[in-house]
Amino acid sequence: MxxxxxxxxxxxxxxxxxxxxxxxxxxxxxxxxxxxxxxxxxxxxxxxxxxxxxxxxxxxxxxxxxxxxxxxxxxxxxxxxxxxxxxxxxxxxxxALPLHTVVIGLARDFSVTGAERAVNSSCAVVEHTIAVDEESGRWGTTAQDGRAGGPSAAVEKLATLRADVIVMVGGIDGGAVAPLREMANIVAAVGAAMDESQRPLVVFAGNQAARGEVAERIGTLMQVHMVDNVLPTLDHLNPGPLQMELESIYRQRQIEKIPGFAKLAAWTDRGVMTSADAYTRVAEYLARKYQLRVLALDLGASATTLIHTDGKQLRRTILEEWSIGFGLEALLDAVGIENIMRWLPASFETSEVHAQLLNQALYPTAAPTRWHDLTVLNAAGRELLSKVTQAWQNDPALALMDSDLILLSGAPLARGGKPSALLLMLLDTLDVRGIYSVAADSVGLASALGAVATVNPEAAAQALESDCLVTWGTVFVPELAPRAGEPVVLNVQVQPARGGRLEADVKLGSLELIPLGEGEKAEIEIRGGRGVRWNKFIEGFKNNTFKREVQGGTAGLLIDARGRPLPQLDQMERQREKMQEWMWEAGA
Amino acid sequence: MIEFVPQLLQRRVTANTRIRRARRLPVPGETAGALGMRIGAQDVIARAYPPKIRRALSLTRVIGVTEAEVPKRLLKQVGDPVEAREIIIAKPINFGVQRLVYRAPEAGQITAIQGSWMILDLYGQPYDVPALYRGTIVAVEPRQGGTVEAQGALVQGVWGSSAPGAQAKEAVGVIKWLNKTSDGILEAESIEADARGAILVAGGGVTAAALERATEIQIGGLVVGWLQPELRARAKNARFPVMVTEGFGAKTMCAPIYDLLTALNGQEAALNGRYQLRGAEACRPELFAPLAASRMLPSDAPAELDQLEVAPRARVRGLCEPYLGWIGTLPETFWLQWLITDAGTPLPATLVEWQTVSGEKELVPWTNLELIG
CATH class of the missing domain: 3.30.420.40 (ATPase, nucleotide binding domain)
Structure with a gap:
């Protein structure tokens, strides 16, 4: 060897x-x-x-x-x-720019959802979806006298979009073929109407029994790739093969189009990986090595990536339209400036914040040096993360709130964001509860080290852990259901290994940051009142008291007694005053 | 001290340069120019015939024929042109006494029939791509368009109203300053009927009313130093191209751009509102004023460098607050050193001499500067 x-x-x-x-x-x-x-x-x-x-x-x-x-x-x-x-x-x-896809399927809640999940896990965006079950009446029934509506309008939109890939899904394996035959006719007609040079590639991930008919109808016009059904049975979603196929197409069609790419690829020993794949490799490595449930976030200039893995199972979302770099303008268009303002103290002026975010989108690598400007970017980061994780929070299969380690990478770190400020950004938007660690990719090279692992795994792991990842600290987020008249919910005692002792009462609705430097250890004891609950599987938990040795970090130990979901005040002004208080408490 | 100084982002604002710009159709069509041909800004370099509407119809459902019956009942075939009200498919009913028909809603062409689905393109207006940059055709791409080489003044902006994927917004017109100050706001009252077709310039910004008035008058295009964030959607929806040279907010147009645009007042120029921030086709909006042919260099003469270099006394522009839009110069001898931010993070930085009233020097992160010139 x-x-x-x-x-x-x-x-x-x-x-x-x-x-x-x-x-x-x-x-x-x-x-x-x-x-x-x-x-x-x-x-x-x-x-x-x-x-x-x-x-x-x-x-x-x-x-x-x-x-x-x-x-x-x-x-x-x-x-x-x-x-x-x-x-x-x-x-x-x-x-590379993302792949633009259109998803056409039989049922919105089943095959189309599965396909969308596969697309969103790849470096691709869904431009348009057509779900046959969603359209009123039968296909084409509303198109009369040349006026299109309903399904015909949906197909007409498909015909006018310039997608790179059409993803066809529908039916369980061995199910009825006729509806897919109809879909194949639609896709073939749309393809035939386009100039040969502009026809999209078709990926079929539906009922395998329909492959022959789909290939027969579409294959002479467009390139068709067959992959395993995204919904082989009604109770089993299988987005993996479709995701892998889209990634392969992305490499061939988008990455290889980057000017000078061939020279870059020629320098490499194992080809060029996508940053998302390499970052996934890092998250999986940490999950396996330390037996942790890892939530890894990469807030890049062009895309936002979320990965959740326990080393065995993996869920990934790549958001190509919204980011805290180039994608800020699209984020503002989607959420509105008001939703970003709610994350900022009252002293910030709306039109200035709006202008700053749009200017940052024009020059994503610019690194504001003032607290005020960094706080504005973190507010946009909060709104972005809360939107991205919304779909995940509602997924019962995903134990997002039980993550053990949150890993952050990307533009906020490259811009020199303050650890305690970024830590609070994560706490405000990710509904992760219990006790967990937060680490950051301090030099922005975690993804790149994921690719180094393909030639020397040991080198990648050692460099990652000794020089790349920085621990920000340990976070404590109990479940709170306090009774009236019990303002103090937690009593915290910390005994650092270097000596001394710290004690604090953490009131309901507040945060407490306890300094404990990187590499330092301390015995922590947290006594909860009657309304405090911890996950009983947490190590060190007994009789509503948590006692264990914990590690510090650049930020320290952060006890969050604000409750979850975070309290949202009716009045924007009061909400923003609350934000200011939390920032002070967290040292942000 | 950091020994190696990397390249900076850069923006062209120059009175004389030679540029090459690809001019392509969004869908394949036909090219109109030949290699080496001189071409005017408004001359068509490529033309396509996209449909006005692309109709998608299930014939099975429209007149109730089975998929197998479709070929037999069709009176027209793929590729056939159809007139308005012309019958495309007919099916006998009531024992052949009557027939159910589908007529073309307007004149067009049948572009596809697959199974029971038919795509009918209704004829639209031809789509022309003008050369936009007055110059010489130096490359022709069959069915796509070509590349034009041109010499003249170039001002690149930071934001344009023609987003990626949207229809191109371009104009050729005479540059017209209505309020010749670097922070002047363009008001509706100052736009008169003679502004029709002109490229209006305002150093500061524009009001919502002025944008509406500009639409009514049908100006050619608009160049502003700054744009209020809340006017961004209006600017995008305007029929004419809008170029922002500095950014969003309310400040003054930087001196190099203000001076050049002032010098160009009254000259004919092309304004291209297209901007794309990412990818191989990333581009900024730009205004180009061609040189008179007598002042042009022969096309085989060495061209001006198409990229700026980091050098002593090089002109730079600040990219974020508190010095966003400020113009400064790098010192005679400069190097990179570490600047510790409010957040305690070290960033490579250099000393910049700002061309402000006080002429202060400041340590600025390297990533917060672009070369301009």
Whole structure:
């Protein structure tokens, strides 16, 4: 078996910024020797992804004193005896535009929902859905005298959209074929009406018994890919194969279109991964290694990714339209400025906040340095996260509120957000309860290290844990049902290992931040009143008292006695005053 | 101190440059120009014939024929043109005494029949792509369009009213300043009938009433320094292109853009409102004023660099508050150093000499600057 490379240069090519890093052995341990970033160079005036990659590598050369490029700006690979160069190069990217899809299926609540889940787990967006069961009457019955309505209108919209992929779903395996035959006719007619160069690709993920008829009707006009049924039986949703197929199409149709991509791919040993796949790999690694339920968030400039995994099962959503970078304008259009203002203290003025967010969308890599401006971006982050997780909160199959570790990556960290402020942003929007840790991808290279793992898993893991992830602290969120006249709900006693003792009474509706630095340990004892409930499976819990050794972090220990769901006041003004109080309490 | 200084984002604002712009149809059609041909801004470089409406009909359901019967009952075939009220499909009823028919609602063409589904394209107006940039055709893409090379003044904005995927908003007209100050707001009262077809410029911003008045008068396009956030939807819905040169809020147009647009007042220009922030086709809205042909360089002469370089005394612009829209210069000798933010995070930064009244120097994160020139 070939020996794993020891020095690995790696790149993360984003839509706005390109980051590179170098991992190598230092005193028997793999360490991150340096990390740099440069503006991505996909658009004008460069139109070559390699310009940004080389810029970032040149910075890295200056930072580490190690030559990585030769006189012709080609990669020095493998590493040379004098220490210059690297043994391997890996890359991830999130720079490509998403796939635009249309989903057409038989039943909204079954096959169409399953297909949408698969699309939303990939780097793709659903432009339009047609669910046969949703349309009034039968197909085409409302189209009379050339006036289209109902189903015909839906098909006409399909014919005018310029989708990259049409996803066809419907029926359980072995079920009736006739409705799918009709759908195949619709898709074939729409395809036939388009110019050959603009016809979308069709992915069929419905009743397998209909494959022959679908291929017969569509195959002569458009490329058809057959994948396993997204709903093989009524009680089993199977979005995985469709998701994998969409990812494969995304790589071929979108990533490979990035200018200069072929040169980037030629440098790599294992091809270029999507950032979302690489980040998923990191979340799964942490879940498996520490046996945790991990909720990983990547708030990128171009997309927002949420991953929940316990190492065995995985759920992922990639939101390509909304982000706290390029997608801020779309987010504002969707939610309205008022919904962002509710997350801000009363001193913030609406039109200024609105303008700032739109300006940030124009230049996503700009890093505001003032508390005021960072707070505005965090408010947008709150609204984004609350929207993204809304669908997840209602999914009984997903124990989101029982996560053990929240991992945050992306633009808020790159912009230099304050840990306690970002921690509060997560607490405000993710309904995770109990006791859990929060960590951050401090150098923004977690995804890229996911790709490093494909050539040297040990190097990726050691660099990730020693130089990339930073623990922000431990969070305590009990379930509260207090009785009247009991304002104090929690008594907290902390005994840090370095000595001393801290005691605090945490009142209902408030937060308490207890400083305990990174790497420090402390014995914590939390006594709850009668209205306080903890998950009884939490280690260290007995007789409504929690006692255990916990770890500190950059922010510390945060006790959140605000209750869940978070109290929402009727009056916006009072709500915003409350936000101010919480920010003070959390040190945000 | 950080030894290597990376490239910056950049924006072109220049009195003379040579540009190449692809001009493509949204759907395949026909090209009108030839390689090496000189072309005017309003000359058509490509034309397509998209349908006005694409009708989708289930013939089975409309007149009650089975899928198998459809071919037998059709009186027209795929590719056939149809006149308004012309019968496309007929089915005998009442023992052949009468027949049930489906007539074309308007003139058009049958573009597809699959099973029982028919797609009928109703004829629309031809869709023309003008050259927009007066210059020379340097590449032709059959059925798609071509690339035009042009020389002249170029002002790139930050936001345009023609979003990705939406219909292109472009105009050719004479640049007309109505309130020649860098912070002047364009008011409805100042837009008179002679503004029809012109590209109006205002340094500060525009009022909602002025946007409405501009629509009534049918101006060619609008360039403003700033736009109030609440007017963004109106600007997007306007029929004419809108280009914002600085951003959202209420401030003044930066000096390099103000000076150049002032110098261009009264000249003919092309305004392209298209903006796309991501991907290989990322672009900013732009105003281009072509040079007189006598002042143009021959097309084989070396072109001006199409990218700006980080260099001593290079002109930069601030990208976020508190210096959003400010113009400054990099020092004669400059380097990157660490700036600790309010949040305690170190960011690579450089000293910038702002061209403000007080001319202050400030340490600014590198990511918060763009080259302009």
């Amino acid at each position: 070939a020996e794993a490379p020891t020095s690995i240069l790696f790149a993360d090519v984003g839509a706005a910024a390109t980051k590179v890093g170098l991992v190598d052995l230092v005193a028997g341990q793999y360490r991150l020797l340096g990390a740099t970033r440069a503006p991505s160079s996909i658009g004008a005036p460069y139109h070559d992804v390699m310009a940004g990659v080389r810029q970032a590598i040149m910075q890295l050369q200056a930072l580490t004193g190690r030559r990585l490029l030769d006189a012709q700006n080609a990669l020095l690979k493998p590493a040379r005896g004098d220490g210059d160069g690297a043994d391997a190069f890996t890359a991830v990217t999130s720079a």
